[in-house]
Amino acid sequence: MTAGKSYVPFIDRLTGAGLAVTPLAGVASMPGIGVASDDWGRLGREAQACGWRWVAGWGEDLGAEIRINTCFEQGGAYLLARTTVARIRPVLPSHVPYYPGADRPERHTQDMFGVAFSDHPDVRRWTRHQAWKNSDYPLRRDFPVAGHPPAATAADSQYKFLAAHGSGVYEIPVGPVHAGIIEPGHFRFQAVGETVLNLEAHLGYTHKGIEKIAEGRDAAGLALLAGRISGDATVAHTWAACMAMERAAGIEPPPRAVWLRALMCERERVANHLGDIGAITNDVGFAFGFYQFGRLRETWQRASMAAFGHRFMMDCILPGGVGPDLAPPFIAAMRDEAAALRRQLGKLMPILYDSPSLTNRLLGTGILTPEQAAALGCMGYVGRASGLDFDVRRHAPYPPYDQLPVKTVLHHTGDVNTRVRVRHEEIIAALELIEALLAGLPAGPIRTDWQAPVAECEGIGLVEGWRGEILTYVCFDGDGRIARCFPRDPSWTTWPALEVLIHNNIVPDFPVCNKSVNGSYSGQDL
Template sequence: MSETLRMLTLHNGGARPVQEVPTLDWQQFRSVILNSVASGAHVAAMFGHVPDGKDCVEIFAVLADRESGQIHVAKSTISENAYPSLTIDCPQVHLFEREIAEQYELLPEGHPWLKPVRFVKSHRSNHGTSKRPLIGVTDFYRVEGEEVHEVAVGPVHAGVIEPGHFRFQCHGEQVFHLEISLGYQHRGVESKLMGGPNKRTIHYMETLSGDATVGHTTAYCQSIEALAGCKVPARAQVLRGVALELERLANHTGDLGALSGDVGFLPTASYCGRLRGDFLNMTALLCGSRLGRALVRPGGIVYDLDESRAKELLNRLETTMRDVTNAVDLLWNSSSTMSRFEETGKLSLETCEQLGIVGPAARACGLECDVRNDFPAGIFRMSHIPVSTAVTGDVFARAYVRWLEIQRSADFVREQLQALVGGTIKTTLGELAGEKIVVSLVEGWRGQICHVAMTDPRGHIARYKVVDPSFYNWMGLALAMRNQQISDFPLCNKSFNLSYCGHDL
């Protein structure tokens, strides 16, 4: 790929000087992105940044090439208030361009779906007369015509879940289109990361998406450790990997239970609800918190796993996996459940690639993507987990991929605990280097987590970009609902199980 020669090449969790990121004019920038994506790269992040003391915005593009395991970065400087949108030619950037428009008041000319992402004030306080937009007030898509009706749901939903607004354009039971409008969980984390790290930074990371605490803190630590040139002890890497897979086990098991509940198959729903808790309790055995709080820290981890504790964990894993297998087998053997899962909420491989979908939702369409395999870091450099895929792209495929991953994660944890590498679990971090950039990718249970950190000359955070897997995937849910029955929405929604807070930040 000659295009990538014009970009800075990085590896997952490897820092390089910010100055090495080439500044391209918009035509060159556009062509490197389009050509890289055409040859299979994924737009992991695209974000704005105002260079210190200047009145322009730099747009950074981070392209992850799964074939080579390399990450390519380039930037372009925009000094006007508008630029020609890339979305028509590269739908993967659709939400990134909307985000940049909202945060930096840059208009992507020709964007087909330009609406607020989180309904927030612009980051450029000294720029224009930006007023705070009213949440949920935007130009919603509408289908007109006889017998067409609109169903609006949320922000407050019927279950114990996060807030979001959904609008269905329906003809009878059939959904023509679903529009998802978020931002209710926005608490302003990203702007508070500037100037850090400080005493709150790690806690912001732990609560970006509370059910993916280990995933996000690992991504953060990987980036901070790269900036400090700190080498994490092997034992800490192993235990981070174990905690990450326990997080996946808990959530995937919970999801299989919830999917069963959504079609009214109560045995698996009730068993998996309990078994998910058993996995959470295993994380608590390690660190005292069921969600993995206060475990992963820059330089290593806080709690060690002594021999008896490792043995206890192994025992619990065996009994829990036996019960999970039993509960999930019931699901596959129930023909009424299968007929509800199959052919529901289908996403084609083509749409999945165009939108840049990640995680189990992408693998269910047959896309072989998994950060643990494509951009291995930490323990995943040494120990490989096979990528789990399916082909049909429907609710069944998303459920089945989860089941495959449950088994493989359990194998991984078992293998690590049986031969736990020795040594310390923490090392001192040291000062962060100035004017560096690092991209850190982690395969969280929902999919690829991407963190990009840049430091100023004093080694403080100049820009920290967080991309939760949900940010890539929400549009996938909207498209999976097309031509479905509106009554299948809970099932389709649960099969993606996306995070609102991870999207809203």
């Protein structure tokens, strides 16, 4: 992973501003720096001023100290920044004044490690709800995996949602239990008539303890767990976790294995985009689109089942490579399948684009401006529909994408219609990649034997999943088992976007705005 030309000038700027910067060469498979805890806020200010994107933040319990990590990115160059705070009084300046997207990740760190961010604008619980006492911090090493569960967890009825006041303002609570089979999330609206003044989401109801139960697992066990962070992104999350572990262990998967990983990841991208296009049209009563795209997605997933043994290709990626190989008959079948899907889309998408009743509901609805998207660090189709040109496969290419052309899909309007169009164009681009992967699939083995790394070896995996950039950090202990794992799903950045883009839309447009973003509850609720 290259540091890029922007790394050294940024360090020079930090030292020129009076920050004591310690280079951390080779930390977690990317360039790293350490700064004093008192300078943590100034680091955020300088990074924002220099145009670095805030990617992710997470904590680690080192015993007497809590280590705080933040990953930044600029032009495909990634930089890991670190500081430590004393466990007995863990107080740190916040990055939220410079990066609004750091809000909920810092609150997660607050809840899980007990770190107080002194100038954070919002100190409410985020992940904790009422499951633990105020003095309990589940990601500290001395907190048991099972916790100290009470006979019954109190309802989280005291969460102080933001409120709007004035003549005609009323409030609408939605969830956390919904009418459908979707996962739980609470949405609190303030509206006048049908116009939404404010929306605030409260998530965390599907908190699974992923970070905690990752500790102590071997590499194979972590791969299985990663595949269950968010089921619709099982391929991308497992790939990111395996990439992080392989970088920590210094293992290179065979070329055929990484090409098969990419083939699975592109198939996952196509399946989910097909499902989303159908679901978006269904949310405005256009049942034709729902049926047709549901049919295409089902056919596509059945083909994945035939080729790889699982509709979602779950547990197909393993540390050091992949499990199932691709038999020769499926290569020709997948080529034909890609050509057939391209023809189907060529007939179906003009129907959607030319339908007045559909476009009337999608055009100009749920606009996320480029400035808003950049402030929140939105990635994937949400960011690219609002003019943010970033794709890990192009800007920080990893094998096999460093050998393949990845087409740019970029729009600037930022409404629901544009997010549909981005999905459509990304399907077409993915089909071209699938055809290239099938044509160039190398021969050879599909797995390298796993060798556990030495203690404190770290790695970071970065994969362009179908929702966007996935980052996974791992650190090994002395027994070759996981000491710490942190997976960052793109939904951490896109859920806040929903709260912004719904402003001044009508309440009945919330479902289609929500589906056009399609954040993963499970991916955010670690």
